[in-house]
Amino acid sequence: MIAFLTVVCGMLASMLAQDFLPAPAALGGAGLLLFPVFLFFGAVAFPYPVVLVLAFAAGLSWDLYTLPPVDGAFEIRPGTSILIYGLLATVMHGFRPLFLRGRWPVHWILCGVFTSLAVLAEFLLVGYARQSFIPFTPAVWWRILGPGIAAAAAAPVVFLLLAPLLPRRGRHPARGGGEP
Amino acid sequence: MKRATFVAVAIFLVIAAGLLLAAPRFAQRMQAGFLGALSPFLRTGSSLQVKIAAFTRSLKTLQELETENAALATENRQLKATYQLLKDLEAENGRLRGALGYRERSKFRLVPARILSRDSGSWWRSVKIDRGFDEGIESDMPVITDQGLVGKTTTVGRDLSMVLLLSDESCKVAALVEGFPERGIVTGERLASQLEPVLQLSFLSKDAALPPGARVLTSGAGGVFPDGIPIGTVKEFQKRELDGRATLRPAVDLGRLQEVFVIVGRKQ
Numbered sequence: 001m002i003a004f005l006t007v008v009c010g011m012l013a014s015m016l017a018q019d020f021l022p023a024p025a026a027l028g029g030a031g032l033l034l035f036p037v038f039l040f041f042g043a044v045a046f047p048y049p050v051v052l053v054l055a056f057a058a059g060l061s062w063d064l065y066t067l068p069p070v071d072g073a074f075e076i077r078p079g080t081s082i083l084i085y086g087l088l089a090t091v092m093h094g095f096r097p098l099f100l101r102g103r104w105p106v107h108w109i110l111c112g113v114f115t116s117l118a119v120l121a122e123f124l125l126v127g128y129a130r131q132s133f134i135p136f137t138p139a140v141w142w143r144i145l146g147p148g149i150a151a152a153a154a155a156p157v158v159f160l161l162l163a164p165l166l167p168r169r170g171r172h173p174a175r176g177g178g179e180p
Numbered sequence: 181m182k183r184a185t186f187v188a189v190a191i192f193l194v195i196a197a198g199l200l201l202a203a204p205r206f207a208q209r210m211q212a213g214f215l216g217a218l219s220p221f222l223r224t225g226s227s228l229q230v231k232i233a234a235f236t237r238s239l240k241t242l243q244e245l246e247t248e249n250a251a252l253a254t255e256n257r258q259l260k261a262t263y264q265l266l267k268d269l270e271a272e273n274g275r276l277r278g279a280l281g282y283r284e285r286s287k288f289r290l291v292p293a294r295i296l297s298r299d300s301g302s303w304w305r306s307v308k309i310d311r312g313f314d315e316g317i318e319s320d321m322p323v324i325t326d327q328g329l330v331g332k333t334t335t336v337g338r339d340l341s342m343v344l345l346l347s348d349e350s351c352k353v354a355a356l357v358e359g360f361p362e363r364g365i366v367t368g369e370r371l372a373s374q375l376e377p378v379l380q381l382s383f384l385s386k387d388a389a390l391p392p393g394a395r396v397l398t399s400g401a402g403g404v405f406p407d408g409i410p411i412g413t414v415k416e417f418q419k420r421e422l423d424g425r426a427t428l429r430p431a432v433d434l435g436r437l438q439e440v441f442v443i444v445g446r447k448q
Contacts, residue, residue: 064214086192
């Protein structure tokens with residue numbers, strides 16, 4: 001329970017904090033997305049129904065926090081990110097056995113890949129909503145890959161800080177077995 | 181699939197679908213409530229950011245003093261640090277005086293607001309300001325500085341509002357070019373840089389041939405933005421197959437905004 005609440009608080013706090021962090025020039029001016037790292041940690045640390053609750057909270061908060069309504073309407077409906085993050089968290093949950101065996105570097109890389117996939121999904125949705133797709137120039141790639149690189153870099157810190165909060169048998173089922 | 185998992189997935193999908201199908205008004209009200217709940221945290225974050233920036237500046241000043249004036253006495257260093265602090269205060273004072281003067285001179289009723297945070301998303305350009313419906317702010321109100329147009333309000337909470345910046349692709353402003361019979365629509369770019377965004381003025385005539393530096397102002401068409409507010413200056417004109425398009429340099433430094441005004445009406 002403590003681990004779950006910490007992940008939720010971390011997710012919300014990082015969502016706010018990333019707005020105060022400047023876009024690093026080294027990442028082509030792409031913004032930093034840190035909250036998905038907390039979600040993806042939760043996706044491998046908790047049982048699947050809890051993962052869905054986390055994905056729901058992450059997707060809804062992100063949409064309500066960032067989507068600007070234009071002329072009284074949203075170009076992407078709030079709630080869309082629930083499905084995007086729900087899907088990505090489900091795939092991430094598939095790597096839970098590796099997490100339980102302590103093979104965390106795989107998850108750190110996946111955090112980056114899935115964060116970039118979420119940004120790519122937003123890019124495609126914006127293009128669809130505005131009926132105009134812009135070509136995949138290097139600037140677009142940086143906007144998509146930059147947040148992923150930042151998320152992959154932040155993942156080890158988040159995993160190492162949050163893992164001790166998990167019940168011991170949840171981290172190593174071979175020693176105590178099963179779900180936390 | 182376990183029964184519990186199946187039930188969890190079903191509930192997840194039903195609630196997500198319910199939200200997706202909700203009316204935009206309901207979603208906007210939910211957004212206003214959510215932003216209102218986050219408002220204290222954003223305010224704390226914003227003031228922390230200001231303090232950290234001031235601390236970093238003072239560290240830099242000390243470091244520079246150490247390298248440049250190694251021979252100077254401690255008292256001299258303290259005097260220079262005090263001078264730096266006073267200079268910062270003077271700059272802030274000047275900026276606020278300018279803003280206050282503009283507020284008094286303006287023909288509009290203006291609500292001053294401070295930028296709390298900037299959107300970190302990749303495809304949208306918006307900021308959050310520390311004023312909301314308690315101050316009479318509503319959706320779709322123009323946001324300006326003494327230099328020109330900044331954008332418009334979207335979702336408005338009790339003491340916090342979201343402002344869609346001019347540099348966002350979905351913010352469209354009817355505009356005219358001062359001294360030319362040209363009218364068009366100004367929009368931002370999907371890949372707008374946070375620090376140095378550029379704007380596009382589209383639907384100009386093919387032969388407009390606008391010179392660099394020509395001023396672009398709001399035309400007042402559309403009803404959201406009053407006429408005569410500076411938007412930017414022409415950087416480059418491009419002749420296209422059917423029309424002309426100009427790239428604009430924004431009148432306001434959108435990357436370094438600190439204080440803005442929301443136009444809540446005209447003075448009597």
